[in-house]
Amino acid sequence: MEITKYLNKQLVNVQPSNxxxxxxxxxxxxxxxxxxxxxxxxxxxxxxxxxxIRSIQANHSHYAPSNGTQELRQNASDFLAAKYGQHYAPExxxxxxxxxxxxxxxIVSVLNPGDKVIIPTPTFPLYIADVTVAGGQPILVDTSATDFKLTPELLADTIAHEGPAVKMVVLNYPSNPTGITYSQAELDALADILRDKPIFALCDEIYSELNYDQPHASLTKTLREQTILITGVSKSHAMTGWRIGLLCAPKVLTDELSKIHQFTITSTATVMQDAAAEALGNGQDDALPMKTEYQKxxxxxxxxxxxxxxxxxKPSGAFYIYTKIAPDLEQDDEKFAYDLAKTGLVAAVPGSYFGPGGAHYLRLSYATSxxxxxxxxxxxxxxxxxxxNESERI
Ligand SMILES: Cc1ncc(COP(=O)(O)O)c(C=O)c1O
Structure with a gap:
């Protein structure tokens, strides 16, 4: 018996990470x-x-409340208000x-099978996998001709073309992989297209503390009711291994979304929540020295x-550079990247791995010394x- 044939059909459509x-x-x-x-x-x-360490020694070794400790949620609420003028109550x-x-x-909370999710590309590939697993259809929109930004025209045209099955649009700013971010005016223009349509905005702002050229702008300012904000301490406080993120949305939504969270995770580790509460409470400016170094x-x-x-x-945020291979060199980005790694001893990810619009590009992460x-x-x-030199010889 070929046992894998009996698995969730959507899994077959999920590509392992290249x-x-x-x-x-x-x-x-x-x-x-x-x-x-x-x-x-x-x-x-x-x-x-x-x-x-204090949390471990105080025996904080039991389940935390499912949605998170009161202290962490209060500190997160204060942090978002003080830093970005985003107002989310702890609940x-x-x-x-x-x-x-x-x-x-x-994604799992919003989608019904067959629903469509607009994902501007090049993109962090996780959204595509999650939408696929949820039985949804990722609609990939190439933004390479518009400076790697979703414009109001592109958004409006895509919604008109894809019809009422569109349930969500994903925005990630500052962006992985391009480092591009949006101004408040650009986000406001996108909000105008989405307002009063039954479409959610999933705003991944995990790199909000790493904006180099302008204050962090957010769709939550103008489209709060339809927006689900994603953030956390992984990048801001160099805490990727502590596994603490934050999902923020109006209470009518968190009341529903918390069911998925509760039945998949129960609650995140209590000790890690105590540490994150400290990070957001007493470490509001911890990212600043890292940001200065990243910028250099x-x-x-x-x-x-x-x-x-x-x-x-010029990337204005996160810690990625997305660069187009010089026109006189090998233009197949995958071939280029593998050869650069093997013979040049430099590893940069092929740009096409991040979706349409990424061909001929490489992504370099500068989260290294x-x-x-x-x-x-x-x-x-x-x-x-x-x-x-070699191509001159040929
Ligand atoms: C855009 C983006 N969102 C989310 C994540 C995942 O964050 P976390 O480690 O907190 O799960 C990453 C990690 O690289 C990312 O680049």
Missing amino acids: ILAFANFAADIPNIVNFTLGEPDFDTPKHVQQAA EIIVTEGATEAIYTA RRDVILETLNELGFQTA MAEITRGMTQLRQYVVDQR
Whole structure:
């Protein structure tokens, strides 16, 4: 008997992560400089570590309330209000198992089989997998011609074309993989298209503390009733392994969404919640020194890429650079990335792995030390020079 035939049919449609496959391939190459993964290289702040130790010693070893401890939800509420003018009462916040679970809970809660979700691409691939598992249909909208932003025209045209099955639009700003973000005016214009339509906005703002050129803007300011906000401490406080995310929405929605959370997770680890409460309570500016360092790294990489003839829209947030391979080099981004890893000892993810609009691009994560970045840029320069010399010889 072929037992896998009897699994959920949607699983067959979910592709295993080619980003991880590439990262694993690169990790096995000695001396490679790794620009693949979105994992901050900073340590979790000391005061947060101490809070976790205190929590263990105080025997906080039992279930927390399903939606999260009162202290964490209050601190999250205060943090969002103070930092971004976003107003969510503690009962409008669910503490999730990283932003990843918040995204899953939101998508599974909204979709009925056959519903459509508009996903601007290039995109973080998780949304596509979750929509597929939920029996929905991802509608991928290529934004490469509009500076990697969903414009009101693109959004309106897609809604008109796809019809009433459209139930959700995903926005991620600052963006993984492009580092692009939106101004408040751009988001307001998108809100105008969505307002009063039965369409939810899933706003993934996990990189909100890493905006370099402008204050963080948000759709929650103008379309609160229809928006599900996803955030957390993974990137802001270098806490990816602590697995604490936040899902925020009007109470009528969190009352419903909390059922999915409750029946999949019960509650996240109490000790981790105590640590996250410290991060958001007493560590409101913990991201600032990291941001200063990330910005310096971004500028070093951008300078080299420009010098080598790679075209890059200046990323204004997160810790990714999405760059177009110089036109005189190999244009198949997957071939280019594998060869660059093997012979140039630099690992950058092929841009096409992030969906339509990503062909000929590479994603570089600069969540790695300046010393590694300097070494990586020297190796990249050498690789490109070698390729150019070789093509002259042919
Ligand atoms: C855009 C985006 N959303 C969500 C996540 C997942 O966050 P978490 O680790 O808190 O689950 C990531 C992680 O890389 C991300 O890039």
